[in-house]
Amino acid sequence: MIKNRQELFSLHWTCASLAGLAFLAGCASTPSATQKTTGWIKDEVADSYVFGYPLVLMGVARDAAVGTGPGQAPVNTLRHAQALPPIGAANPLLASLDTLDSIGWLDVGSEPVIVSLPDSHGRYVDARVLDMWTNVLWSTSSQFTTRTAGIKTQTIAFVGPGWQGDLPKGALRVDVPTRNAWMSVRIQSNGTRDLTAVKKLQRAVRVAPLSVYTGETRSASITPPRSNAADAAAAAAASGTPAAQVAALDANGFFSQLAQALPDNPPTPADPHALKILSDFGVTPGDPVNLPSAPEAIAAGLADGHERVVTPPSNLLTGNGWSWFGDGVGNYGLDYAMRAYAAATQPGIGTKDDEMRAVVTQDSEGHALNGANRYVIHFAPNQLPPVRGFWSITAYTKDGALGESAPGRLAVGDRNGARRNRDGSLDVTVSSARGKGGNWLPAPRTDLQLVLRLYAPKPQATDGSWQPPAVVRQ
Template sequence: MIKNRRVLFSLHWTCASFAGLAFLAGCASTPTATQKTTGWIKDEVADSYVFGYPLVLMGVARDAAVGTDPGQAPINTLRHAQALPPVGAVNPPQPSLDTLDSTGWLDVGSEPVIVSLPDSRGRYVDARVLDMWTNVVWSTSDQFATRAAGVKAQTLAFVGPGWQGTLPKGVKRIDLPTRNAWLSVRIQSNGTRDVTAVRKLQRAIRVAPLSEFVGDARSASVAPPRSDAAAAAAAAASGTPAAQVAALDASGFFNRLAQALPDNPPTPADPHALKILTDLGVSPGDPVKLPNAPEAIAAGLADGHDRVVTPPSNLLSGNGWNWFGDGVGNYGADYAMRAYASATQPGIGTKDDEVRAVVSQDSDGHALNGANRYVIHFAPNQLPPVRGFWSITAYTKDGALGESAPARIAVGDRNGARRNRDGSLDVTVSSARSKSGNWLPAPRADLQLVLRLYAPKSQATDGTWQPPAVVRQ
């Protein structure tokens, strides 16, 4: 049964400190003296953690990605992936085998940044820009009508808050609500023999500040993002951005949040959330002064950690699979969904960009394991509804590519998945080679499957379609 209960995130702030201890007494039947004094702190730390998590995560990801070391790229430039992710790859989690990705971080604090995309000549290209709160500000999804048939050449100007000026003729203006943004361009790749064509498209993408784009020798310099020594050290630490954020104590987390807020105000504007942060001693741009209540703060931080990775009630689910519905990518005040999406599928687009359905249990509720053999049966009228293409990939339970041979294989309609005579389609999942033409190699351990729908149709996100169950044979 599909669950699609659209319940906006209702924060615990109704029991906050605005009315003092008398009001708090009304939120619990028999509070202790300690609860009367610090109970609001725990709740507000947890609520504020969920609220600020995407901004802190994006800041950590930016700091780790920007630079001149291997695997990094300077601000306002792109880093191009030129080969499929290796076995064991886990950053980003659940790396795609369908596309080669070009990513970069924009800084529009001094001037607009111009992004030029070439004509992909029918090849599927998914480009998107996320603000620092992980809302999708712009994507190519609106260029796909009934089917995804590539993108045409286009030039866009990403403009920061309050900028006034003139753009070159033919350049489309896109206003950003935050100083920084994440640009992702994913180009369909059809295996190793196709890499040369993908690289040619990658080289044709241009990203440059406005002054450089128009040839001004007095090109404006971009100041580095706000950061302190501790933040820089955290960005250089090992582990994914999500792991780095999870390792921060309350002071480290809220200091990063406070430093990021002046350049990246909440979207949508939320003075109530900022007031709650002020109650905790967290003000934009200022050093954090948390209350002297270490136990309450630690409890609130732990609660925040749990809530960020807990599936919200309005997540779609069916046959053991979970996926995001219509609200993904533009979250409004749905802070629970926004935080969960940031933690589990960083960079996820809107309902029109992509669907990633994830399953880790079979139809009997048992953990998937590559030692077993499973079949996913798509009825003739239940194939994934897409305007682009779809694929299924197997990962370890932690989201890494497994070491099963042959490794790095995804099964889907772009690589000739065979249908049965009645039009249905079966995918066999196991670590042992299968005679099935649609064999998906799996890790020899507990695993998860990810079904990707590129340029999905509305049925995939409005709850009228669901992936079929994973049945153990």
């Protein structure tokens, strides 16, 4: 499977083929346009879809989240979750039950945006900012210690390309290569009785453009750029998730959004080869797209691209039926396959030091997990999840929703009463029917998936030296 730029742009053709491109390593000459068949169109559309998918997805997610309507917030403002997610199919994909999340979109196009975070007094807080290509620009993970995943009072200045000027004293400067950036602040919650303390911390988080922060202006109103294709896509699939909206785009819609987003959000790292391939079939930054008159090849390439972004790449870590991202997550470089897969399956995922999410859909014998059965996950005494923060396991439907029939306690972990056996081991029982053991994880009465979350994981969780135990049917 594709793992980097070289594989991405050479997997389907070689220098010996008439579809070869002169800029690929080892090519001696450039074939004429008349020598090319429509096969090169299919390959380039598919490769470019994988390349551009995170940027288009982030643009759709931003357009859906920025505003004054229900569930929205103005740019440079955080929208604070006020309660844990409700049970049922309306949940966000793989909603976390361990934290209350504050989400917002930053616009650094005209001036820096200043973020102030409070002292969490030892409570786990994971704050991170991603650029529009889903690379993590900054996070609080470097501040975590072996004893706590709390943070101290701090000020961060997110600065756009080309800006020069003075920042507030003591502010940490973080350069943002794209006009927009996505911010998340997740605060550990210990259940509904703990929400008051969490909300107090939320109110202490401040986000403001530099001019507002320093008092030069009273307010700021900046609207991110939005293309006609984005408006059409939102109107066509407004009720779907951002991933569903992107999947519903035809080739012209997808590449139109990509072309319009590129001027404000150049590839990071810079990749002239990827832009050259895009220009080969009529996609130029900032210009209307002019795709070739080869509808079958374009449709085939689009379908191939759809499949690739949801296909686990070969460098995904696996063990005992579980799969999870390793050390490269969050800072992808030229690993476009991993970047697209992460954006499609775990949007907003951080680095190896921020969080690990391991997913399993089958038991130790390869059968699909189903809440009608009873399973046990046995952690040996020296094999508990290695974290600096905390860990939890949650059961979801195959579609990523919380089961409607599950009771209030929907996660099992070291911060919500998980009990060890006498020898120091720990067993988690998974079933829709209450188990006899103390660590019962309620599951939906259907096919399901389990997600093991490690908050502020230790290195052995992401370098492959530690693996989650198998899910064994009883």
